[in-house]
Amino acid sequence: MNKLFDDQSRGYAALPVELPLSVSRTQVNGSAVFCSWPDEHGVGHSRFVFDDVVSDVLFAEKYHHKLLLRVDKEMSHRRSHCAEPADGALLRIENGDVSVCWVAREEAGRVKRLSQHSEAVEELRSAYIEALKRADLETLFSAPDALSGVFLPCPAESYFASNPRVIVVGQETRGWRNESCELRNTRLVNDAGVDASMQCAQDFASYGARRSKFLQFYRHVSSQVAPGSRDAAVWSNQFCVSFESGSPLRLPDDVFRAAKQLSYDLLRAQIDILQPQVVIFTTGPTRDRYLKECFPGYKTVEVFEPRRLWHFKIGNIHCLRTGHPRWVRGAEHLNKAVNFVTGLSDS
Numbered sequence: 001m002n003k004l005f006d007d008q009s010r011g012y013a014a015l016p017v018e019l020p021l022s023v024s025r026t027q028v029n030g031s032a033v034f035c036s037w038p039d040e041h042g043v044g045h046s047r048f049v050f051d052d053v054v055s056d057v058l059f060a061e062k063y064h065h066k067l068l069l070r071v072d073k074e075m076s077h078r079r080s081h082c083a084e085p086a087d088g089a090l091l092r093i094e095n096g097d098v099s100v101c102w103v104a105r106e107e108a109g110r111v112k113r114l115s116q117h118s119e120a121v122e123e124l125r126s127a128y129i130e131a132l133k134r135a136d137l138e139t140l141f142s143a144p145d146a147l148s149g150v151f152l153p154c155p156a157e158s159y160f161a162s163n164p165r166v167i168v169v170g171q172e173t174r175g176w177r178n179e180s181c182e183l184r185n186t187r188l189v190n191d192a193g194v195d196a197s198m199q200c201a202q203d204f205a206s207y208g209a210r211r212s213k214f215l216q217f218y219r220h221v222s223s224q225v226a227p228g229s230r231d232a233a234v235w236s237n238q239f240c241v242s243f244e245s246g247s248p249l250r251l252p253d254d255v256f257r258a259a260k261q262l263s264y265d266l267l268r269a270q271i272d273i274l275q276p277q278v279v280i281f282t283t284g285p286t287r288d289r290y291l292k293e294c295f296p297g298y299k300t301v302e303v304f305e306p307r308r309l310w311h312f313k314i315g316n317i318h319c320l321r322t323g324h325p326r327w328v329r330g331a332e333h334l335n336k337a338v339n340f341v342t343g344l345s346d347s
Helices: 052-060 063-081 105-134 157-161 182-186 191-207 213-225 253-274 285-294 328-346
Strands: 030-035 045-050 088-094 097-103 166-170 234-237 278-281 299-305 309-314 317-321
Touching: 030 063, 030 105, 045 052, 045 063, 045 105, 052 063, 063 088, 063 097, 088 105, 097 105, 105 157, 105 191, 105 253, 166 213, 166 253, 182 191, 191 234, 213 328, 234 253, 253 285, 278 328, 285 317, 299 328, 309 328, 317 328
Parallel strands: 166 234, 166 278, 278 317
Antiparallel strands: 030 045, 030 088, 088 097, 299 309, 309 317
16 A cells, blocks of 8 residues: 555545446555645546556546546535535545545645655656666776766656646766766666665755756756746756766767667656656757657657757657757747746646
């Protein structure tokens, strides 16, 4: 059971909901959270997590709709008959038995964000480990003193409260855990090493390198999508390692191929798992060939100004490629990218 829903201080009560006939009771386990929209009746948004073994079957048979309708009906009843009507609900499902804890809308929203964050971090960790195990780390770190450790981005909880959700992609770090990165120093791929890199990335996004023009821009975007936040956007990079504190484009061909392939795998996993509405690539025009290689299915929407601001899409995700924030002459186009983001939040 998800620990967010297993808090012993919460009071849960039985909530009868009919099960699909195609699955046994013991297979139906999971959790759900429901919130009503402010000033509106009924459920406004929800989140469901079922055990993988029958998750697809439950969604196909609309079991989540049954849960939503049952909670919606009960919310309406409580609003009319209870002294303390609740605008949120937490559900635990154990061996087919559903129990509910009625909570305030704000608490339900907090639990929903924490649940999303926990699941996304776990999915990213798994994707990172798979990519790293596929990677040619021996070739990549054949001259380890010249390369940084591997940069593995991680979202903050605030990402799941932002509107819209944004990933800001830089070029590469100047250095990254050069002495402590196990991948760089031992070629070992394990949960502990990946977790350490992810946590470092999340912490650095919030508090590190205050003089960095890129991170200043990143934090400005974060504050626009979640007022008061420093880390609501996700910080990522086009390349996951740097070479001699600079661009890996200067690496020998075989080493660069290994760095490029790993970087592509990591970046694609981040976008696929985190599903942002916008990605801002501050990578500059000279690296467009690598964006096109990484995302061969891209579709150009508009070139606002050649080499300055390019709008394209990866599936349904808006992508804006600008110059790097350290180039003062690109400020106008960085501002246009931010205005595009804030325009989505108003729509």
